[in-house]
Amino acid sequence: MLKATIEARDALARFDARARALPNPTVLLNAIPLLEAQASSEIENIVTTTDELFTASVTEVGATPAAREALRYRSALFAGFREVGRRPLTAGTAAQICATIRGHDEGFRRGEVFIGDPATRQRVYTPPSGREALTALLDNWSEFLNAPTDLDPLVRMAVAHYQFEAIHPFTDGNGRTGRIMNVLMLCDARLLHLPLLYLSRYIIETKDEYYRLLRGVTADGAWEEWVRYVVEGVRSTALRTTDAVDRIDGVQARLLGVVRTVVGSANGDLLSVLMEQPYSRIRDVVERCGVSRPTASKWLHGLVDAEVLASLRVGREVLYINVQLMNVLRG
Template sequence: MISWRPESPYNELPPLPPKAEVESKRILKLTVEARASLASLDQAAAAMTNPQVLLNTIPLLEAQASSEVENIVTTTDDLFRHAQDETAADPATREALSYRTALLEGFKSVSDRGIVTSNTAMEVCSIIKKHRTDLRTGEGTFIGDPATRKAVYTPPRGRTVIEGKLAAWENFANAPSELDPLVRMALAHYQFEAIHPFDDGNGRTGRILNVLMLVSSGLLRQPVLHHSKYIIGRKTDYYDTLLAVTAEESWEDWVEYMLEAVRATSTSTLSKIGRLQTLQNDVKDWISTSISGAHIALLDVLFEQPYCRISNVMEQCHVSRPTATKWLKALVQNGVLHDMQVGREILFINWRFMDLLINDDPET
């Protein structure tokens, strides 16, 4: 019997793992497929000559999608334009850039510690919100319509209760288990969102923790899983399936949703890597034929960020401003780059790379 009512704090939220069977034959089959896709992505990312190409771009795409799930909307163009300097960025763009920073800092933390902890969650949320975040203490927290005050779900209430449930969540996330790591990640994500430990930023923090759990379990070597894009495309299903676990103990549908998110986004990102390598070879050829004496590091500069500044070429290629300017303008004249005046600065856009990042391969 489920002791839950939408308008009452769910202090009886059961600890994990659930009593219900979650690794049915259907789930195990989906797990194998998701694991295979994720392994292919991990291997392809690890084999890249310059891994910064993915580390500088995929976290930004993930930041945009995960922020959009929470109705914080910015454009990919704005994110990449302000990725190196957010001074002139609008508030939504700055908040999405904070998500990128939180993901990368969380990755460093988990790489050092080897586990995902309650402190990891607090550190990640604090970076997202740009202030020290503590556990929720408010009495009026609920999920639902703020205008009508009609609750769809009310998370556990009371600091001692929240601390206890978060400690149990941490133990489940790290204790030895016979559950597949992907299934465990799905279960832990539900539990974290159900605990809802912070006043704000729980959804974004939870989605970062998903990636960090896969890193800590050895399924990912770099934080290049862009699974929030799947969620934003199926946002209603995401929230409905989460709620169905609480209301109906519908664990299997929830785990299936998360496994498909991993499988689909791994496949999509793997396709991007293949097309990226083709584009890099094409640009390398254009550089060699259109710029006499160009430094090989120029290729890295053009792909570590879709937006390039003259100063980036000067610093990484160790050349003068006139030389860097000449190289970039030659690539504009050949159609490899587009240029754009922003204030007193000129930005050079690797527009084919930008298009590749934004758009999926229609075959995937």
């Protein structure tokens, strides 16, 4: 376990340093949480495409309910990150995150919740119920997150994630809330300076294993296998995301060359708009670059002609898509 955590911590540290070294980390802060929102929602069978999600982040015209729900996930993540360092992570933090994800605040559940096959009504797990029991368990969980310990932060995150999902304190939104709490725990432990590493894609790719190992802890106390799985998820996700950051950096360098040719100068503000908002509007360029609408339109059309942008009409709005960046983000 020690060897596994050392390797994962090393990969995580290299990713954190790489992300912080970017000239414009806002590119990652805008894009990667959206992809996490998409993946985390997909685990709960709330499915939206990358194009739908990035379009909805710019204009609500035609936004699907799934896209709106995924965007609330991103809002919940940022709200939680703003609290890191200001106050301890607790069950109250989780309740605020869940309320933002769901769009309303139901608080902690009062009755039982069904986890199993909805068709056959066969249960696979029965979480604890009763207000006193839930309160005691959540207090214990909050204390575990904040008590001094010799446990490696990755091990503590793995244990805390199991415990939160086992308590299952909300009628809905437990999985998504728990996955946001994971990255907040990494930030709180100062292993990450920006909330940019997410395990949802790893969980989707190993979904059967994820649920098998959760049940293994419940049924047999198989903690080591579960913790190894989570630690490996951190390691592999850090390596994958570091690679994505390198490719995003390459896209920015190539786009800068085209902007210099089309616009006649290395317009940093225009480059920032197109990287921070892979789906951009003319008004975004006007506001950021301080130019007239005809000038912004001329620039964007020139970049479409150069085939680094593609245009898409959504209602009365025309969006300009950073094609190479979106190819990297789609992975």
